[in-house]
Amino acid sequence: MSSRILQPGEIEQPASAIPELRLPAVDVFDSRAARFRALAAGNTIGACLGFLAQVADAQQSILQAGSLPRVADAAQREQASRAGMPPLPAQGAARPPGWTRVFRSLLEDLSRQALPQKLSAQLAALMHSEDAWLDQQAANILAARHEQLDLAAAPLIAAALQVIWTAQAATLTPAEVGPILQRSLCPVCGSHPVASVVRIGAEVSGYRYLHCSLCNTEWHLVRVKCSNCESTKNIDYREIEGGAGAIKAECCGECRSYLKQFYQEKAPELDPVADDLASLTLDLLLDEQGFARSGTNLMLFQGTE
Amino acid sequence: MQVTRRRFFRVCANGVAGSSLALMGFSPGEALAETRHFKLTRSTETRNTCPYCSVGCGILMYSLGDRSKNVRSRIIHIEGDPDHPVNRGTLCPKGAGLLDFVHSPNRLTHPEVREPGGKEWKRIGWDEAFDRITKLMKDDRDANFIAKTDDGLTVNRWLTTGFLAASASSNESGYVTHKVVRALGMTAFDNQARV
Numbered sequence: 001m002s003s004r005i006l007q008p009g010e011i012e013q014p015a016s017a018i019p020e021l022r023l024p025a026v027d028v029f030d031s032r033a034a035r036f037r038a039l040a041a042g043n044t045i046g047a048c049l050g051f052l053a054q055v056a057d058a059q060q061s062i063l064q065a066g067s068l069p070r071v072a073d074a075a076q077r078e079q080a081s082r083a084g085m086p087p088l089p090a091q092g093a094a095r096p097p098g099w100t101r102v103f104r105s106l107l108e109d110l111s112r113q114a115l116p117q118k119l120s121a122q123l124a125a126l127m128h129s130e131d132a133w134l135d136q137q138a139a140n141i142l143a144a145r146h147e148q149l150d151l152a153a154a155p156l157i158a159a160a161l162q163v164i165w166t167a168q169a170a171t172l173t174p175a176e177v178g179p180i181l182q183r184s185l186c187p188v189c190g191s192h193p194v195a196s197v198v199r200i201g202a203e204v205s206g207y208r209y210l211h212c213s214l215c216n217t218e219w220h221l222v223r224v225k226c227s228n229c230e231s232t233k234n235i236d237y238r239e240i241e242g243g244a245g246a247i248k249a250e251c252c253g254e255c256r257s258y259l260k261q262f263y264q265e266k267a268p269e270l271d272p273v274a275d276d277l278a279s280l281t282l283d284l285l286l287d288e289q290g291f292a293r294s295g296t297n298l299m300l301f302q303g304t305e
Numbered sequence: 306m307q308v309t310r311r312r313f314f315r316v317c318a319n320g321v322a323g324s325s326l327a328l329m330g331f332s333p334g335e336a337l338a339e340t341r342h343f344k345l346t347r348s349t350e351t352r353n354t355c356p357y358c359s360v361g362c363g364i365l366m367y368s369l370g371d372r373s374k375n376v377r378s379r380i381i382h383i384e385g386d387p388d389h390p391v392n393r394g395t396l397c398p399k400g401a402g403l404l405d406f407v408h409s410p411n412r413l414t415h416p417e418v419r420e421p422g423g424k425e426w427k428r429i430g431w432d433e434a435f436d437r438i439t440k441l442m443k444d445d446r447d448a449n450f451i452a453k454t455d456d457g458l459t460v461n462r463w464l465t466t467g468f469l470a471a472s473a474s475s476n477e478s479g480y481v482t483h484k485v486v487r488a489l490g491m492t493a494f495d496n497q498a499r500v
Contacts, residue, residue: 018388044339048331118330146314152328206387206394222388223365224350232352238345248348257313283316284340292313302314303323 011202019203021174021187024166024216029060035271039278049278051119052299055156056274058109059163062102068167069096071189081178086190088168090142090214096164099138100131103160110156126153142214144192144296151301158214158298165189165215183221184228186212192296195260195272196227196250208261211272213296226252227259228294237261238289240282246270247279249286257294258286273297349378352386354473355400359497361472362400363389380407442466442489450490467493 025031036053040046062068072080077087107123115123134157140149141158169188180187193210197218200206209218210227225232227250234253239245246266249258260279262270276297283293318340321333348369355362363386370378383403387394396403406412416434417426429437451462468486470479479496486494 044336045326045331045333048326048329051329051331116330122329151323151325155325155329206384223386224352235349237348237350239348241344241346280316280321280336281340281343282345284318284321284337285343285345287315287317288340289345293316294313296314299325301325302316302320303327 018207018220019174020180020220021177022204022209022218023172023174023188024170026063026167026170027060028166028216029056029063029163031269032056032271032274033060035269035274038269039274043278045277045280047116049274051115052155052274052277054110054113054115055106055159055299058106058113059159061109062105062160062163063167066167068102068164069098071096071165071168077176081176084178084181086186086188087172087177088165088189088215090165090189090191095135095138095142095161099160099164100134102164103134103157106156106160106163122152123156126156129153141298142191146301149301151303154301155299162214162216162298169212169215169217180219183210183219184230186210186215186217187219188212188217189215191215192294193227193259194295194297195262195276196221197262197264197270197272198223200264200268210259213273213298224250226250226255226257228252228257229255231255238282238286240285247275247282249282249291251286251291256291258291259293259295273299348381355396355403356471356473357399359472360391362386362392362396364396364400364403380404383407446489461488461490462492463490464492466491468495470494470496472497 033053033056036049036056040049040053043049071088072093076093080087080089104127107127111120111123111127137149137153137157138161140146141154141161146154172188177187185192189212191212191214194213196208196210198206198208206223207220208223210221211218221227224235226235229252231252231254236251236253237248238251238258239248244266246263248261248263250261251258260276260282262272262275264270267275276295277300280300286293318337321327321337324333327333346369348367351366351368353364353366355364365384365386366380367382367384368378368380370376381404385392385394385396385400416429416431418429418434418437419426445466446463449463449465451460451464454460468482468491470482470486474482474496482496483494
């Protein structure tokens with residue numbers, strides 16, 4: 001048996017410093033759609049996941065078509081960077097001009113696909129909604145004010161916003177984002193994370209990243225630390241008994257919040273947004289134990305009790 | 306606890322029943338009913354330092370159990386701490402075998418003594434062990450302590466006993482160890498974690 005001897009440079013080297021920022025890949029919605037489809041089979045909310053796969057497909061085709069409105073131009077980013085603020089802020093500024101056009105093309109794309117009747121009717125009605133109303137809804141979504149939302153429209157509006165923010169985030173360089181001063185919110189857009197992922201791969205193996213709910217940027221946070229209050233005491237991990245160990249909730253006994261943590265080692269194809277929704281049962285069980293969720297998933301908006 | 310701009314979102318049965326999912330025409334009923342069939346298990350990931358050598362690699366120890374009184378916690382896995390600046394998630398073969406070291410049936414869990422001239426190790430109690438160590442140290446120090454040098458200089462020297470301290474000690478235990486050992490006059494003093 002002959003064995004091949006690896007030459008210098010053939011083995012991927014670990015990074016000399018921890019990569020603090022992982023900007024979104026341009027095919028992020030493509031892999032999300034595939035993951036939604038894979039998870040839909042056998043899931044109790046499989047029909048919803050199947051629809052969200054179609055939404056992710058539409059997001060990907062709009063992202064690829066290009067010519068999307070910009071969240072912030074170079075001068076604004078420069079100014080934000082000097083002030084230590086996120087370069088593509090989700091809050092505080094007006095929505096990117098023409099964003100409703102992106103929303104409408106997303107609806108058009110979806111309306112060409114096979115959808116349940118009730119949903120088709122909703123999409124048709126949304127097509128004719130006024131720009132001012134849409135803009136108000138978008139402002140509420142971006143500011144995490146979920147009380148005054150049209151819940152049936154919100155995930156679709158958020159889907160359009162995700163495309164716009166993700167597309168521009170993908171064009172940034174880590175140097176433009178600057179040092180990460182606080183890690184509980186996204187350093188690129190200031191939004192909540194959806195979940196965190198312990199990654200695999202030579203460069204990032206074992207590092208834990210928080211995944212942005214809006215722009216799909218990932219930023220590093222050391223393991224075993226509450227992503228909300230930064231406590232390192234009283235952290236434990238809860239998962240569904242008999243699970244594969246791929247999904248655990250990182251629960252903080254100090255602030256009583258949790259964020260899901262996915263282990264890519266156990267589920268290489270995982271997508272934080274899709275896997276988060278497919279594990280809704282874990283959220284419900286944690287609520288029963290008195291933990292509040294600190295992550296946001298823009299594809300599911302809760303009703304107010 | 307540091308308060309941030311993060312806000313919390315409760316995910317509960319009522320909320321899901323009236324959520325975007327339901328309003329878009331999908332039924333959450335099955336998901337809500339399914340919850341009753343599942344239980345949660347708890348585990349922890351704990352940072353520590355490898356006890357073996359003076360490199361001082363960071364480790365993450367995974368254990369099962371919720372630290373309540375009637376449940377016995379058990380370490381199930383140990384790996385290098387990826388965030389630790391010394392080893393960045395890696396471990397040497399000895400460190401990688403730590404789990405077996407923790408659970409080894411041959412592990413010493415109580416003090417033993419083999420007296421001078423004796424052939425057998427015999428088990429003794431903790432109090433007995435401390436008394437014995439103290440007594441032997443004091444006897445040796447009383448017999449060999451040097452208070453003055455030949456030319457009349459006052460010193461604090463106890464040269465017949467040495468001290469080797471452990472690795473993986475905290476700064477605080479290092480400080481206390483140093484205070485005790487030097488105050489007694491020992492000069493042969495080393496620490497495995499001398500990094």
